Amino acid sequence: MKKYLAIFRIRFINSLQYRAAALAGMATQFAWGFMEILAFLAFYKADPAAFPMEFSQTVSYIWMQQAFLALFMVWFFEAEIFNAITSGGIAYELARPVDLYWRWFSQSVANRLAKTVLRCLPIFIVAMLVPGPFRMSLPATHGQFLLFLVSAAFSLGVVVSFSMLIYISTFYTLSSTGVRIISAVLADFLAGAIIPLPFFPQPFRAIAEMLPFAAMQNMPLRIYSGNITGINAFRGIGLQVFWLIALILIGRYMINDALRKVVVQGG
């Protein structure tokens, strides 16, 4: 456990170095979130009765999504891992007395957390200060906020264990770009990255809420905004735990299988 924490710490500090990039990223995300809210506002004005969430909930959802972009979006992959597999650098990794799965796992978690820490605070502050309907609201109760934190942690776990499957699949396919884009796009869509899941029409919504992708950003963001409360929140977190364990088990199985047959790429 100690060595994985060390990997985590090194990666975390390393990622904190890119401050200028974080600043530019923040400005982009802020503008992006603002435009997104304006679009939803137009729909809200067109027909408030058809709006499946309260408008303030949607606003909170979008701001939190922008603030935690690096934490929850599947498409933040680690290019380094793909390169290690395709260039043969994996041979060094295999020689080390570290379990590959958990090494990559902690590396991904660290990078995502570091990126988020740099970015989220300023976005929060601005989102809390903007006027009127655009302002982000706080969760109704302390309990709700606590549930959000728990759910966010599991969500990160699910996202990372899902991307582990993509990394491992590179052992078989070698060229990863296509698989990478396709899986990330579908996962993010079904996790509610483009429109929140409550906006999905039935029966799509019912199906989407059962999938592992619903255990990603969908859950913590909706718990924070107050769209999911009480017993439903606990049920949602239960679903997250289930998918986290399932994805890790599948990932462990796949990596063992892949490493048994691994052919190191020369060069």
Next chain:
Amino acid sequence: MRLYMKYFSMHLQSQMQYKVSFFLTALGQFLVSFTALLGIWFMFMRFNTVEGFSFPQVLLCFATMLMAFSLAEFMGRGFDHFPRIISNGEFDRMLVRPRRVALQVLASQMEFSRLGRLVQAILVFCYAIPASGVNWTYDKIITLCLMVICGSIVFFCLFLIYAAISFFTIEGLEFMNIFTDGGREFGRYPFSVYGKEALRFLTYVIPLALFQYYPLLYILERKTSSFYMFMPLLALPFAIPAYAFWRFGLSRYKSTGS
């Protein structure tokens, strides 16, 4: 121009060597905009109109933006990679060759898999053009063509500006994404949806609305003045500051070494 065609066929041949990878990537690009399309569709299953625009009318908008963007992106992909060309010193080699620098940068990278988006734009047009209920006369067809052509030129200029900024910063500036990728993403709805201030900004500063919102009004017969039909042409002078900025950056270029 002949040189450009030469580069063109070279890139095409090299990418065709990896066919599976090529098609998967193209499919991925297709899916990226397809989920955006699904998002619009889901929203319209719940709300029938937004700002008075119906679903097929919004799709007309979506397809115009997508086509303009993918044409520009396909041509101007080299500019997207430009920060890397600068930071690894490749640019110094380009400068000593007796050919136009901009041409070499353009030709340094072409990604044919980006055409996955173009295919989608064409498919959406196939649905939206008959379904939008527009009485298609010649002037409206011309308007639509102007929207796509001028639109891709504007996007192309945005890529050029993005590249020119990296003369000063070495790194690519993520902020420009809000105008390029953001323009594409948010251009799926007519820009009036975002309120007056946003519309004004997108008319006078970054002329994205000139080839999207105003001519769309003409096509939908909300405005009859033919001034609206030729609005996309007004966006073209945007190329002048964009190119001037590129020249300015070029004159200030300092090599990164290595």
